Amino acid sequence: MKLFNKSHSKNSEWYFPGGKDLQMESGSNVSLEMFKDNPLDSLAREICQNSLDAGIEGSNKPVRVEFTSFKVKAENIPGYLELKYEVINKAMKQWPNEQKTMSMLRKMDRILKNKFVNVLKISDYNTTGLRKENWKSLIEQVGSSVKKDSSSAGSFGIGKGAPFAVSDLRMVLYSTLADEGIKSIGVMKFVSYKDKLNGKTIITQGTGYYGENGSKKPISKDFGLGGEISRTEKGTDIYIIGFNQELMENWTKEITYSLANNFLFSFYTNKLEVVIDNKYMLDYSKMNKIIEEIRNDKKLLRKYEYLPGYYDVLQDEDHKEFNLTGFKEYGIKDGEAILYTSNKGDVNRRVLMTRNAGMKIKDLNRISSIIKFSGIFYAHGKNINGILKQLENPNHND
Incomplete structure (x- = not known):
């Protein structure tokens, strides 16, 4: 499946903001580690909670969330050559004695040397998409959670780390269609390293962005190209790049049980329906089968x-x-x-x-x-x- 158009690389590149005397950030990212115990359960909870919070007010249609897994050619990942030959090498030179960080970087290097890379795509429908204030909270801020009203679920802004916790590249691409139109950006929860800017040595921060002209400015078209129809209905697409291979082996069952356990009442009140891997529609009518499986196992x-x-x-x-x-x-x-x-x-x-x-x-x-x-x-x-x-x-x- 071809997903990413290489033409993005002409006007976009990875941008890791940096400055003088910044605190160095290693591979031990606390905002991601908290999701490692139950990564798929955390992912299902955070994703569906956010989609429900973005539901269209007054609509009698349930919010629909779709989970789909597939593979893409590594070379089609945004900024592939830059990451493979520059960014990871600079980071490795920075952290030679930090075992956990080096292990993470070596794994990233191996993944980018493969011909194909795992992707988990999550899309929602019957939602508002990411409005300007939601986008800013998600992409640019730490510890911030902007919702449409005070009754929404999220409040700490920590849940945004859940998708990165299931990515071996710590890379997530966001593409949304909201009132402001289509906009997309890539985010990578990486590590700090020393780099050069205008002849001066700087220290990059841990988070990098794949935006327009090497900035945090979003791209004004979606990532889902190459055979996919550009989104015409409001909502958000999230691409988890480098979806963990071990999790991928049984992810459909894990997600199904997690959704039943965490969103039973959402299904009951017809607020939520979920499509899993283009094969299985999960709604309240399917709960009896799932509950019986649990009772008998x-x-x-x-x-x-x-x-x-x-x-x-x-x-x-x-x-x-x-x-x-x-x-x-x-x-x-x-x-x-x-x-x-x-x-x-x-x-x-x-x-x-x-x-x-x-x-x-x-x-x-x-x-x-x-x-x-x-x-x-x-x-x-x-x-x-x-x-x-x-x-x-x-x-x-x-």
Whole structure:
């Protein structure tokens, strides 16, 4: 599959901003390491959460997210020759005694010497795309998260590191169509190295950009060329370049179970649908099959032990619903949240805590050791979401 048009290289190149006496950044990037324990789970959560937050207000269509894997010729990666023969060599000379960094650089070098490179493409539809303020937060800022309103999920700007954590090249290409038109840029979470600028020695920062004329200015056309129709519908395409080979072997199953576990209520309320590898449409109608697979597999049941109980709540036609009341003094109107409970099926004595987008935040336990029940707490009101957003931790799991 041809993806990248080599003509980009005529007007674009990798740009690693630098200056005098900057702090050197090695390959140990904390914002990426935090996702390494469960990289695909983190990726699924962060990507779908962001897409749900960008959903078109008032639309009755679910946000659609598509995950697709394929290979591209290494030579078609933006800035391929520059990375292979210049950038990585300069970085290796800078870090000869840093074992972890050198291991990372050698792996990058091996990947670029292969004929083909793995790519995971993630696209969303029925969204606004990345508007100007969202683009600036995603590409240019650290620790920033600009959302369309206070009830959106993200708040720390840390989740943007999740796609880089599954890339052995630490390279992600963004292409979006929003109100401002099409714009694209490549971002690489690299390492610092010494370079020359106007005859003076500078130290580059760890992050590099593939933009127009060697800058952070985006390219005014998308990366998805060569046989792909240029995007005409608002939304965003993310290309994870150098998708980790080990993760690639079973990524479709991992993503499927993660989505069911983290977005059960989003599927139930028809806010989300996902297409996996052009073959499998995941929506609420598919949940029964997934839940049965989990119930009948001891390994899966250990990992997703509470999910069947939550699904049983939604499937129980006689489940109870309780509206939240009594918090007006905190600015929360009556009915801004609802608790669903059932004592049928695989009761787990826990409550799935979720907010506006429907993503799972945590399993609330220690409620009762006597009452047999499972529950789902859904905070859908604007005021309660604004408060809970301030209380949420950076990982969005408490």
